[in-house]
Amino acid sequence: MASYIDQFSAESLLVIKKPPTEAPTIVPFRTNGENNFLEERFICFAYRYQYGDGEYSATSQFSPPAFTSGVFRFSIGSFLNDGMLNTSNAVTIKYNTGGSLVKSIELLFKEINDPTIKVIESLNKLDLGLGNNNDVFYTFENQKIFTVLPEYEILRLYDNVPLLAKAQTLMGNRIIYGNYVEGYNLLDRFNNEIQFNYSTELISEEVGLTLLSDERVTGGYDLGGYIAIPQAKLNITLDVDELVAGASLLIDVQLEHYAFQGQGPFPVETTTSTKIEFTYLLQQKFTSVFELATNADFVSKIGTALNIETVPNSCNGDTFTDAFNCEIPNQLDTYFKKASGISSIVPNQPIEIFSSLNSNILGLQFPAMQYTDLQGVGVPTQTFYEYYTINFAEVQYTKVSNNYSLHSNRGYEVGIIYMDNFNRSSTAQVSPFNTVHVPCESSSFKNTIKVNIPGGGLVPSQVAPFWARRYKFCIKPDRDTYDTIYTNVYFEDPDSNVVYFLLEGENTKKIEEGDRLIVKTDSNGPLRRCTFTTVLEKGAQASDFLKIPDPLQPSATDKFINIPSGIYMKLNPNNFTVQNDTSAGGNIVSGPLRTRTVSTTAVYPVVSYPVTVPNPSGVGASANIDYTLPAGSRVLIEFEQNRYGSGSQCEQRVYNLTLDLIAGENYDNFKDFFDGENVGSLLNGGTSCNGHPRSSCSDADTLNSYDSTYQTPATTVNPSSAVRVGDPQINAAIVTNFWRFYENTTTGEKFLMATGTRACGRTDKRSSTVSLKIEVVRAETSVIFETIPQDALSDVWYENDLSFSIDALGQHTGNIQNQVIAFQNSGTVTAVDAIVDTGFSNCITFGNGVESYKLRDSINGKTINFGNRVTSTSDQIYKEAHRFADLTYSGIFNDESNVNRLNEFNLGLLNFKPLEDLYGPIEKLYARRTDVLTLQEDKISYVLQGKDLLTDAGGGGALTSVPTVLGQQIARDEEFGISNNPESFAVYGANKFFTDSKRGAVINLKGGESGPETLTVISEAGMRGWFRDFFIETIGNQKLGGFDPYMNEYVLATNGENIPKFENCLFCGITENVFVQPSQETKYCVNVTQEIGTVSINYVIPNAVDDAVITEVNTPSGDGLQQIVTQQDLPIDTEATNTGVGYTIQAFYNNVAYTTGLVFESGTLLVSKNNVKATDIVLIVTTNSLISDTIQITTECPVDNQLTIYNIALTSNNEAGQFIHNQYSWIDKSFTSPFHSNQITFLGNTNISPIVSQYQTVSGPIGAGVIPNEGATINIISSKIKNDNYVFDTATNQFRYLRTDTVYNNTTNEINTLLSLSDLASPIVTAGNNNSAQFTMPNNTGNNLYMIWDYRKPTSVLLNKKTTAVDACCSALPVGPVIQCDQGTNYSGGIAYPDTQIIELGATTGVVTLDFDAYGIPDRFTIEIDNVIVLDTGYRGEQVYQGYLNTTLADLGEPPATITSPPYGTATFNKTTATEQAVLRVYAPIQSTSWKATVSCPT
DSSP: OOSSTTSOOHHHHOSSOOOOSSOOEEEEEOOSSOOOTTTTOOEEEEEEEEETTSOBOOOOOOOOOOOOOOSOOBOTTTSSBTTSSOOOOEEEEEEEOOOTTEEEEEEEEEETTOOOOEEEEEEEHHHHTOOTTOEEEEEEOSOOOSEEOOGGGGGOSSBOOOSEEEEEEEETTEEEEEEEEESOOOBOTTSOBOOOOOEEEEEEEETTEEEEOEEEEEEEEESSSEEEEEEEEEEEEOOGGGOOTTOEEEEEEEEEEEEEEESSOOOSOOOOOEEEEEEEEOOSOOSSHHHHHHOHHHHHHHOOTTTSOOGGGGGGOOSHHHHHHHHSOSEETTEEEEEEESSOOSSOOOOEEEOOTTOOEEEEEOOEEEEESOOSSSOOSOEEEEEEEEEEEEEEEEOTTOOEEOOSSEEEEEEEEEEOTTOOBOOOBOOTBOEEEEOGGGTTEEEEEEEEEOOSSSSOOOOOOTTOSEEEEEEEESBOOOOEEEEOOEEEOTTSSOEEEEEOGGGGGTOOTTOEEEEEEETTEEOSSOOEEEOOEEEEEOTTOSOOBOTTSTTOTTOBOOOOOEEEEEEOOSSSOOOOOOSTTOSEEEOOOEEEEEOSTTOEEEEEEEOSEEOTTOOGGGSEEOOOBOTTOEEEEEEEEEEOOOSTTSOEEEEEEEEEEEOSSOBSSHHHHHHHTTGGGGTTOSEEEEESSTTOOOSOOOEEEEEEEEEOOSSOSSOOSEEOTTOSSOOOOSSEEEEEEEEETTTTEEEEEEEOOOOOOSSTTTOEEEEEEEEEESSOOOEEEEEOOOBOOTTEEEEOSOOEEBOTTSOBOOSSBOOBOOOTTSOSOOOBOEEEEOOOOSEEEOSSSOEEOBGGGOTTOOBOOSOSOEEEOOSSOOSOEEEEEEEEEOOOEETTTTEEOTTOOBGGGTOEEEOOGGGOOEEEEEEOSSEEEEEESSOEEEEEESOEEEEOTTOOSEEEEEOOSEEEEEEOSSOOOOTTOGGGOEEETTEEEEEEGGGTEEEEEEEOSSSOEEEEEGGGTTOHHHHHHHHHHTTTEEEEEEEETTTTEEEEEEEEEEOOOOOOOEETTOEEEEEEOTTOOEEEEEEOOSOOEEEEEEEEOOOOSOOBOEEOSSTTTOTTOEEOBOTTSOBOBOSSOOOSOOEEEEEEETTEEEEEEEESSOEEEEEEEOOSSOOEEEEEEEEOOSSOEEEEEEEOOOEEOEEEEEEEEEEOGGGTTOEEEEEEEEEETTEEOOOEEEEEEOOOOSSSSSEEEEEEEEEEETTSTTSOOTTOEEEEEEEOOTTOOOOOOTTTOEEEEEEESOOOOSSHHHHHHHHHHOEEEOOOEEETTEEEEEEEOOOSOOSEEEEEEEOOOOOOOOOBSOSSHHHHHHSSOBOOOEEETTOEEEEEESOEEEEEEEEEOOSOOEEEEEEEEOOSSOEEEEEEETTEEEEEEEEESOGGGHHHHHHHHHHTTOOOOOEESSSEEEEEEEEOSOOOEEEEEEEEOSTTEEEEEEEOOOO
């Protein structure tokens, strides 16, 4: 039995329908099928509810794209990034089934930059047995479109159903509301305005880098008898979803001695803490931890008894076990390490791997080490074992697929949106601290934005609005679209500094001559600074247009490298590095796909791919040579074996394999790489489909077998292209592909051979084909550029998939940390900020400087973006809006087509119609066939439905009409309305009746729709005076109208009830004519703002009839009173004399009552407004009169006391150019002020002290906004946020304050006077990057409040190496850090002008070389010997800083200087004296600089 008696809920009666509260959760994955719908698309998912009456809710937020990129893969074929393709082809979707009113769920998807929403499937809860409010999973593998939603559905962020409406009708199968309220005021549950104090922070981390959970547990050994060693075994917890190809595990452990066992005596010396690292790159995806633990490649990398070296030779091995055996000390006292193991040392045992089928734990137990008293060969006389315990362990996991990021070199602004229970949303609200800049140096990192929503303390708490149930963030970038240019073929002009870059494929269309480009990566990898270059020239070049000597034939003056023809761009790489690999193979070794097909029955095709390159200077056996594979080289192997099949005796046999591998170390040739990376164990990782009929895949999968020996036959020159079973070159089998390396000893050419399956006939379907392609990128040598991005739209905000709940107290839930607010009445609650990872991203980063947002970075590739739905900023402040003269309408209802959209109020379709507000509020709507009769307070009009009138250019008349929902408003000429009495409206047939109380009329409209409508004032039919009096007496009462068809009469009556009104407080300072009725209270409120002061309520009492001046003819009875008249017989009356009619005016403010009492004359009531939070005064007016009348009342705004706040920051010259934020806020009882914050820049000046870096004033009334109230608690704060770099020193820095009438100007003397009179605010409290102190607002009459941030620090200077104080201060060589020659030195931080260091050169003479790098921000390097500058590089850095450098130097009183690029280089001088020390001075005048330098010893 339901708790509600009538068996339906309030929600079921509402027009609005509740949508899903959250986006669906998705998990992309890879299946073995051939579904590829997701491969080149960014697909996002959402869902919506269908209710019992056929109405559909708005959609949920959309999920992030079901897109998992691969590792970066530069394609030689397209010169694009093939890593920017989806490696997932299916996705699991989790959605919520909704409440009991929801009957079915529609699953939806759309491409992220396509507005079209498509329906996957409609899921009926009853048919599928789905419960209410349950999470259910659905698997999507391929496109399955049930239907397509209207294109405007993407605009329907929520249903904007009014919160309240006075008029309603149903017209054209739509609901129409008039005179309605929408939106909310941004007030919390205490009626305080919301303070938006949230702050943003950039989080940059290595791509996918996470720390895994690990545990150190006891391990058992059985060498000299069983022994249990604590913390000898490391258990690592792995998530199966993280075991993907390309991921890596970095295991970092430290071991130390725990115990000895065996023959004594044991050595005194033991193994101290020893560090061992091991990195494993996952070559494939694993479905379980057990599969990883038993994988042949993983096991071999840990070590096996067969592949580990002996302990004495362990430093020559390459397994984890070898690393362990190598790092253990070779000798303890006089004993030497011999062997290692866990249960045996014959043979040596490797690190033991533990795992089980259903566990996510990977265990590793480290061996014990055997020591003997004999080194080398012989029989020892003493043997014992040392056991180890793990004293430190850290396991890092890097998953390159988790690489959604914010693009570098961009600025972002984050807004917050609040939502009610039905997802009706505010506009984007912003904070003063809502911006983030991602610097260029973060291009190889994963960048995200974290938001802190304060819970209180130093930063005032941000409480959610009283009506909000959820919130979400939105983001706005400053720049967006761009293209990525790839090139890996480039040639330096030997006659100049320019380099020609070959543009292949689409890259030729991405740039033009004169374009500026951003250099993302050069030959040395990703750049850590903003580097720009300009396309000097773009055009077609003939082959060999440059003459570059062949580096492989340096002695031949007539031998040049081959330069291909093509489209080239010419650049001057003066600020980045380009360097070709001149060794064998060059940058990339790649050739065409090789394919072999045989049609002879019982013959197997063999494909052979060369793994050497031609040697230009070699002949015979040296005509081809091996190429090396440096660590980090990428190897792509693509193999396919195919027999189409025909019948059960020649079934289909298909095998496809793609391996994308990274060389983990340096290899001398391809076979060494193949064996060293254990590629043979990966050959069975492809997909197989064998059997009959085709695609049944009913037979066993194809196997692969690798023979690691070379085939070097003496008689055959090249490998065979077809073999039979048992062939000596390479074996063959139906279900097994064989792999082997082959060497042609005559030419030196080497091949990788692979067989296919057997052919079974000469037709195409019976022939057998095998193909192989190998591509080697010998380390990454591509140079990658980006075009300059375009400016983004300034008023478009993007939402993503995340939203968060808000509790009943207005506290925000976060996905990192929930907010706890220290409300004043909450006791000893510690405030906690909500911390949210916003999850915004607009690109995919590959960790190498590449940040992609297009598929394959193709010029026409589909793009990724922040989200699927956008909102725009509004010119109006978001608040509750009373749209008294507007209409709004729903979607359509059609019972014939089962379409019910009456709940759809799609603001994106502009579903409203503003009417003329001069006619007053809409009181009544009456729908007809072609229009809506609209009765406003002061006008009768018609709003056309389904059409709008067009007139000719001369305005002469109507020409035609066009379809629309609500058209033109056509007002009648008569000056009548319905006043405020919609209840008087009655209709019968063609007659409409209603009253107009303000004009004392009863109206009859007759006709309409098919003909003209006439208006008759029926109250003038002999009863005009009666109705006038009736409406005057009942002006504020309801007028109930109805039609009696029996008597054919319009019936009108009043019930004495007051007319309901929207209760909006009036603004102060406005005169209100207050209508007062006998024996009734007239009540209204006035908003008197937050300001503090005295509120004057001025009232003007009306006079009825002037009193006559009379004389008493007969006293004392007073009978026969006679008026006194003038000589002209005119009566003499008094002026402004009361008539005996009195009024009582009561004012209620902050629970205090003020009253005039019964007054008969005009006057003023004074109210003391002493609370910032209480902003409303409620007025109640009554009269002793027997008739209604109007009294004039003006409630003035508070007369305030003005205060000027002076924000003053004092700094030292030593910190010139640094930044910090000065902030303050104040609290008065339960009111918390807005947050006042300014970033200041520390100024430099050597001529004055103190330096005033901020002298800022703000004035206003006490108790309003940022001006504190009397007795308020003031927080004065120094906050290090954004790009701030000043470090607050609690030992020397201070906060001070003074309230006074005296004005202290910004002069040295007056500032020093102010300092001497000011008070210290203490203690200083440090919380994170915030330092603060509190003080109470002094209760004096001073009109100026000075708040002082004293950042001055004692200045340290370099002294001289002398024996007297004077000499140490003022002459000779400065004593700085002493650096030995050939020893590098570096600096990173603030301005250093200059940084001085002593270089110890010795007495030797000779050439001294300075090797320097300024990294981008310009620095100047000088070297002095004997007070003489012997070397001066000038300013070296990026030329984009030229203007900034000149400005900074001017501030320092220095002349401008020219920047020379590149930032790095060498310079020399000749040391000719025996002076032993030189002075290195580095002039770094720009903030955030960094540099390094090495001064060589004389040679």
